[in-house]
Amino acid sequence: MGSLxxxxxxxxxxxxxxxxxxxxxxxxxxxDPPVHKEMTMEYDSLKKRKTSMLPLEVGxxxxxxxxxxxxxPVKVIERRKLPYTAPNDYEYYVHYTEFNRRLDxxxxxxxxxxxxxxxxxxxxxxDKVTSLKMTRHQKRKIDETHIEGGHEELDAASLREHxxxxxxxxxxxxxxxxxxIETWYFSPFPPEYNDCLKLYFCEFCLNFMKRKEQxxxxxxxxxxxxxxxxxxxxSGTLSMFEVDGKKxxxxxxNLCYLAKLFLDHKTLYYDVDLFLFxxxxxxxxxxxxxxxxxxxxxxxxxxxxLACILTLPPYQRKGYxxxxxxxxxxxxxxxxxxxxxxxxxxxxxxLSYRGYWTRVLLDILKKHKANISIKxxxxxxxxxxxxxxxxxxxxxxxxxxxxxxxxxxxxKVLDRHLKAAGRGGLEVDxxxxxxxxxxxxx
Ligand SMILES: [Zn+2]
Numbered sequence: 001m002g003s004l005x006x007x008x009x010x011x012x013x014x015x016x017x018x019x020x021x022x023x024x025x026x027x028x029x030x031x032d033p034p035v036h037k038e039m040t041m042e043y044d045s046l047k048k049r050k051t052s053m054l055p056l057e058v059g060x061x062x063x064x065x066x067x068x069x070x071x072x073p074v075k076v077i078e079r080r081k082l083p084y085t086a087p088n089d090y091e092y093y094v095h096y097t098e099f100n101r102r103l104d105x106x107x108x109x110x111x112x113x114x115x116x117x118x119x120x121x122x123x124x125x126x127d128k129v130t131s132l133k134m135t136r137h138q139k140r141k142i143d144e145t146h147i148e149g150g151h152e153e154l155d156a157a158s159l160r161e162h163x164x165x166x167x168x169x170x171x172x173x174x175x176x177x178x179x180x181i182e183t184w185y186f187s188p189f190p191p192e193y194n195d196c197l198k199l200y201f202c203e204f205c206l207n208f209m210k211r212k213e214q215x216x217x218x219x220x221x222x223x224x225x226x227x228x229x230x231x232x233x234x235s236g237t238l239s240m241f242e243v244d245g246k247k248x249x250x251x252x253x254n255l256c257y258l259a260k261l262f263l264d265h266k267t268l269y270y271d272v273d274l275f276l277f278x279x280x281x282x283x284x285x286x287x288x289x290x291x292x293x294x295x296x297x298x299x300x301x302x303x304x305x306l307a308c309i310l311t312l313p314p315y316q317r318k319g320y321x322x323x324x325x326x327x328x329x330x331x332x333x334x335x336x337x338x339x340x341x342x343x344x345x346x347x348x349x350x351l352s353y354r355g356y357w358t359r360v361l362l363d364i365l366k367k368h369k370a371n372i373s374i375k376x377x378x379x380x381x382x383x384x385x386x387x388x389x390x391x392x393x394x395x396x397x398x399x400x401x402x403x404x405x406x407x408x409x410x411x412k413v414l415d416r417h418l419k420a421a422g423r424g425g426l427e428v429d430x431x432x433x434x435x436x437x438x439x440x441x442x
Contacts, residue, residue, distance in 0.1 A: 050114045054088040055079055063116035064094055064107055071113055073097045077104065078168045093168045100347055101264050102184035104169065171196060171261060175215070177203035177289050179314045187260035203289060206254035225287035227251070227279040232435040233327075238426075239288055240327065241279045242435070245272035245295075252277060255293065259310045264346060274298055275307065276438060278331075280324060282315075291315040294324050296331070298438050303384065305332045305339025309349060319425025321352045326428045329360075332382035335437045340384040357383060357391040358421040365397075365409050366418070374405065 056062065056076055063071040074094035082089045092112065095104045167186035174181050175198070189208075193199065199208045200215035204224035209215050228251050229243035245252035252272030275295045281288035292311035297304055306328040311320045325341075332339035345353060360381050365372065374392075378385045389405060392398045395417050397409050 051088070053114065053117060054109075055081075055090040056092060056112070056117065057120050059120040061097075061118040063113040064096070065111045065113070066096065071116075072099070074107075074112075080106075170194070171199050173198045174201055174208075174258070174261065175199070175212075176201045176258075176312070179312075181313050183261040184313075185261060185264050187257050189257055201254075201258065204287060206251055206258060208254065208257070226281060226283075227277075227288065227290065229277075229279070232278075233428075233433050235429045235432040237283050239281045239283050241281065241288070243277040243279060245275040245277060249273070255279075259293070259308060262310055262313065263308060265344060278324070278327065280320060280327075292320050292324055294328055296328065302342075303337060303339055304342045305329065305337070305382070306341040309341070321348075322356055323426040323428060325352060325356045329382045330428050330430055330433060331435065331437075334433075334435060338378055338382050338384045340387055353387075354391065354394070355421050357387060358395065358417060359423075361388060361391060362395075362409075362414050362418050362421070365407065366411065366414050369411075372407065374407070 056079065058076050058078060060076045062074060062076065064074040066072050074096050076092050077095050078093035079090045080093075082091055089109070091106050091108060093104065093106050095101060169183060169186055171183050171187060171189065171193070174183060189196075189199070193208075193210065196210050199210065200212055201208045202215065202218055202222055202224075204226065205222055205228070207218065207222075209218060226239070227241040227243050228248045229241045231239050232242045233240035243251060243255075249272055252275065255277055256272065275297055277293055277295050279293040280291050282291055283289070290312065292309070292315060294309040295307040297307055306325075309321070309324055309328075311318075311324070328341075329339065341349070341353060360383065361377060364377060364380060374385050374388050377383070377388050381388075389398065392407060397407055397413070397417075399406050399408050
């Protein structure tokens with residue numbers, strides 16, 4: 001799972017997400033009647049009926065006017081009463097069912113089209129199905145309990161998953177180094193941070209504080225100027241640090257809290273011992289500033305070479321996401337293993353991976369005039385054969401002949417796909433990577 005460089009089409013959303021407040025004001029108070037409103041003789045009784053459905057229940061499906069001034073289907077996730085107002089004056093936290101959850105937001109009643117209200121569906125059934133589809137954690141649980149035997153545990157897990165999935169964003173912004181960053185998702189900070197809308201992070205040790213003065217005091221005595229761990233790569237101003245979650249438990253946990261603010265599905269918070277964190281930094285005379293990271297299990301039976309991946313929003317769209325992916329495969333090559341990212345991948349993560357796989361595989365296919373097998377491609381790239389197959393199938397470069405998958409690639413078709421995939425940007429210079437694969441000490 002991961003959050004990487006957003007594609008162009010999406011960028012309008014995520015950029016605009018930061019301005020939701022201003023948009024609230026401009027769309028909430030202009031008094032435009034909802035477009036579906038029927039001006040009939042029964043208007044009064046209609047009005048009465050609408051009033052009787054207020055406040056809307058959590059779980060209600062309704063149309064909501066978004067910042068594009070169009071109506072989109074939403075589901076009410078949470079509601080809260082506005083202070084000093086009439087009894088039915090509530091704000092609603094909604095999820096736009098067509099959009100990514102990072103766009104979930106508080107909206108005013110005026111934005112909702114009450115004519116479109118649908119009855120609350122049976123949440124339990126629906127959400128169980130969704131959560132079964134959504135997470136690897138769940139799949140693992142099902143495998144372990146063989147479904148028939150383990151209903152109880154499954155229900156508890158579904159419930160937890162559901163709670164997680166419907167969480168309202170808690171921290172709105174963070175300060176990290178030179179940046180103030182708007183967050184995207186809920187993150188389970190300890191209860192004493194429940195009343196905070198903003199958190200102040202030390203950009204080096206990732207300790208977080210409630211108040212600016214606390215951070216300033218901390219910065220005077222914090223002696224870290226880079227992530228705790230070994231610098232395993234340096235090229236120009238870019239450095240990669242390998243942090244062992246067991247040796248740097250607090251750092252690992254802080255990183256997970258921070259990352260969750262920008263990752264929708266992420267289940268790892270406390271068991272950081274089993275992971276290595278690869279933290280990418282831009283370095284200058286003030287220190288090494290984290291731009292993103294990926295985590296990796298020390299031992300993965302499923303040949304995962306990456307667990308979570310994130311480029312922090314201020315550094316997105318600069319090629320760092322692709323750099324991190326490429327880096328994870330360079331580590332796999334050094335280990336002499338093939339690797340694959342842990343699922344589910346986020347929407348942005350999947351896009352970045354598809355782009356990476358397409359570029360790497362098609363470059364090789366071009367050089368070898370497609371005269372190469374999937375196994376050979378996998379050996380050369382450390383990309384798992386399944387991922388190669390799905391990528392090439394998606395590009396319609398695979399045919400099934402006499403019980404075998406055969407790569408069929410017209411050079412013109414390759415060029416067209418390569419052009420569409422764009423360039424990788426930042427390359428990993430393997431000669432600058434000084435690293436030996438992880439081995440348990442002792
Ligand atoms: Zn610090």
